[in-house]
Amino acid sequence: MPKVTFLVAGQKREVEGKKGDTILKIALEAGIPMEAACGGMGFCGTCRCRVKEGSCVSPMNDNERNLGITPPERLGCQTTVEGDVTVEMGEE
Numbered sequence: 001m002p003k004v005t006f007l008v009a010g011q012k013r014e015v016e017g018k019k020g021d022t023i024l025k026i027a028l029e030a031g032i033p034m035e036a037a038c039g040g041m042g043f044c045g046t047c048r049c050r051v052k053e054g055s056c057v058s059p060m061n062d063n064e065r066n067l068g069i070t071p072p073e074r075l076g077c078q079t080t081v082e083g084d085v086t087v088e089m090g091e092e
């Protein structure tokens, strides 16, 4: 199982994620709040987060490009975990 490390407001939380699940799904299942105003459809941008270099995630998709997302920013609802991942949430 991939290890998913969430960095939220200076706090570090490690959880196990299922390969192929979105960052949004893994966060919510772990009780880590991540906004998802459009319900994970890839339109609102509220699930925006930063994926640290070296993380193993799915490639960018059109929904992300349409919202002007550029790495390391990603949409939590559109980005799937393919291996170990570190995700930073909240303000930089």
Ligand code: FES
Pocket: 035, 036, 037, 038, 039, 040, 041, 042, 043, 044, 045, 046, 047, 048, 075, 076, 077, 078
């Ligand atoms: S939840 Fe709306 S873009 Fe991800």
